[in-house]
Amino acid sequence: MTSVLDDSQALAGFSRLSVAMVITNPNSDDNPIVYINDAFERITGYQRSTVIGRNCRFLQGPETDQESVRQIRSAIEAGEDVTVDIVNYRSTGESFMNRLLIAPINGVNGKPVYFLGIQKELRDEELDRSHDETRLHLDTVCSRVSKDLGLIVSSLVDRGEDATPVNEEDRRKQLRMLDVLPRRLECLQFVYEEMKLADEQWNRDGVDLGSLLSRISHTIAHNEGRPGVRFVSLVEPLEVNLETAIRVALITFELVSNAFQHAFDGLDQGYLELRVNRLAAGGLRMTIADDGVGIPAKKAFPPPDSVGGRLVSALLEGLDATINVARGAAGTVVMIDVPVGFTDYRE
Template sequence: MSGAQTTSRNLSAVLDDRAALAGFARLSVAMVITNPNAPDNPIVYVNEAFERVTGYNRSSVIGRNCRFLQGQRTRKEDVDRVRAAVENGRDVSVDILNYRASGEPFTNRLVIAPITNDDGKPLYFLGLQKELRDPAHSHEHLDRSFEVIRSRVQEDLSLILASISHPNPGRSQVDPVHEIEALPRRLDCLQLVYEELQASELSGGDSQIDFGSLMTRVAANVTYNESRPGIRFSQQLERLHVSLDASVRLSLVLSEALSNAFSHAFDGLDSGYIELRATQLAAGGLRFLIADDGVGIPQNINWPSTTTVGGRLISSLLDGLDATINVVRGAAGTIVMIDVPMDPYDTLQEGK
């Protein structure tokens, strides 16, 4: 399923969704993403929980096949089940004996699901892992939580990975690390959305998120990782409430646009200024604006460009919200203004 075709889904309609995602948000569930279209299906992303549980840091596992987690006592039939599922592009759940970097064995509940294109071909595989400290105990609740997390994360990842999968003549399609170099930042957005969901006061079946608070955290994550000396940043954000699905899309758009400003607005300059604003519109929609006083977008460049991963992602995300983007070249710098014409939560309710 592509980002543009992903349908809205009311998370609160499924019992225990909030509790399940809360567990994921606290990083108790390890997540791995692999690329089956590159030689030996290498890892292209792991989250913090994976590093904590296995003892392997991200830099040491990116580009490797997951088999390094196997050891002498790992059952061949479990490995064969995982291999068969990957070869046939289907889901699988298995309790498998893995080994930490220290050599210590542990039993791992592993769920694997493909992220597919419109033709059903796997683009990537999502792996969720949870250590089972008592393998003999019934894990019905864990099964339920894993299904909720798998479904939600699989849907959200499709928004990101569908844009990455499109051919880009300027890049090698066999280099998964280069192709999705911005994936950790994008997945951080999903993590922040799920954490904000846990923090929200949900009642009466509503699944709204304080988007002003979420924007603050997304912006902080981008500025921490991508700002540099001499660049000032300020923000003015109203308290806004939007649906979970809209929050995922809008936070990703914000991350892409703000990252682009930090990366390109001040080429050749020693200092600069970036401003972020968000406000509720009188007609019930919302607007957020990113302005900089940098070198400005060249006249011959249309942004967002569908020739880049980030540009395709922004376009797909905005299409799903029926939102508009206006890019203005000022006397100094660039202003990016994004309008969502209706309250995203109301839009979700009307689509029920």
């Protein structure tokens, strides 16, 4: 067995079928759950509507080891990582052994804004192996997701917003940030699933950006589109590394979502296009164009006063990318150039 798993190997198991994820907010009373993924629902039998806002202790029961509970509590109070194998209970009352990894997601002041929990039900053949492939797999997944989630959180918070809320306005700010997290987490999951597909079908080290962005953009169009607005996606099959894929995917999510939400206010019809292509001089160009109401001439873009705008700015900086915004007689054209290299996997 190797001592280190790469991202491709680790994320191959992070699908809606195997690894559960839960996020809690330690800055609210009793550290309540603010997000769960589909796998959490499947493993525990609890639906989102019954767990959001509750502390995770409802998963405990008569056979839950209290020393493991103490370890979890101490780590959360100290803002540290912890890993335990703990007996939990499904909604039916059936017990199961759960390998649980918890990691803090720190804000700009270095204190936890959220805690990420990654969990995997341990089958009989895994119960006697405390340092096996399952532990290594989950350690790598937890580290990867913590890093990516930290990137999002650090971009969404203003200075001081990640502190413990002291008044109603602070609480409203945190609630607004919670509102925007779930869909961005789903965007990350698209990236992880594309990495899994690449590893299974092509034995590749990179992510097919064309396939990934097509999935993301058409999912947005399905969820946020409306009659009269036509959407076209023209994305070349470009393979990039995981870090680039995550950042470009999140930028695409932000800008395409923003266009659907704001570009066609008061209009019955419209046209929105996403185009991503390889540049002859190297790198890629993303163009998002619409024929809508346009961005006001004096308004900065990305807007620094919005969580999405701050996230896009941080992502662009991390890619060393450039952004140009053209305001025409009708609509807006946003053009982003990203200086990345590619691996041509096509035979």
